[in-house]
Amino acid sequence: MRIVGAEEIDAVLTYPTLVAALGEAFRGDTVTPPRHHHTIARPEGDATLLLMPAWSAGSGGYAGVKIVSVVPGNAARGRASVVGSYLLLDGDSGEPLALIDGPTLTAWRTAAASALAASHLAAGGARRMVMIGTGALAPRLVAAHASVRPIAEVAVWNRTLSRAEALAATLDRPGLAVRPATDLAGAIAEADIVSVATMSRTPLVAGAALRPGVHVDLVGAFNPAMREADGDAFRRATVHVDTREGALREAGDVIQAIAEGAFSAEAIAGDLFALCRGTVPGRRDAAEITLFKSVGTAIEDLAAAVLVYERLR
Secondary structure, three states, rough: EEEEEEHHHHHHHHHHHHHHHHHHHHHHHOOOOOOEEEEEEOOOOOOOEEEEEEEEEOOEEEEEEEEEEEEHHHHOOOOOOOOEEEEEEEEEOOOEEEEEHHHHHHHHHHHHHHHHHHHHHHOOOOOOEEEEEEHHHHHHHHHHHHOOOOOOOEEOOOOOOOHHHHHHHHHHOOEEEEEEEOOHHHHHHHHHHHEEEEOOOOOOHHHHHHHOOOOEEEEEOOOOOOOOOOOOHHHOOOOEOOOOOHHHHHHHHHHHHHHHHOOOOOOOOOOOHHHHOOOOOOOOOOOEEEEEEEEOOOHHHHHHHHHHHHOOO
């Protein structure tokens, strides 16, 4: 069995190839059972063990499971709160093939899923992007969106301005002008793509600030208590999700907008399966406001793990 670290993943993956692999996976016949959540009682705060299995339908192909631990107490230990690995198996024999660094694989596939959605939903000429949040996903989301749309300008916003300034300085380069933003509503109003990756519990994106034609990419808010956009954003937009089940069970943005009466489950226009298979339309006109809510699904992990393994092999 091969052990695959973060550096090897970064060396073999590119966003164009990963976006294409995810698109093929959502058009295919991968089996993805509901993820398993297990609470582990700890004095410093309960930890969570998360298992995300997936496998190719029929004979051949691959199977795999992502094993993730979410441990709030790790912050006091000076360690990451979210840790894990991906175990890739032979689809027929079940033999382990590779153990892959979980956080890096997850970051790649999460950004690529947003880019896959944007390839269907964002305006073809989208040039201006605002990145809300400066965590580990932020630079990957900028790179991923720039791989599917001609992004030339990026505004970076964070509650702590110095973090926005630091990330902007890191990403700024010829052909991609990246600057920190102090006026969030103003940056949103100028953007063609608004991408949000935070752990906010209060809305950062106000529907009133969205201009016609914008695409909103919500990546954080991975539990019902979190929220990155208000109900008005959902009311004004054509809403797509990665998976309906995950969005309605875990996405705080969706759940809270429904609870407020600003949105309904029936108003979800489609998911990545439908977009990739062409059973629902992507962007319909230049003025349409589109919104994609990502929660994450095991199909993305399996597709990314297979791509890494086959490229290394």
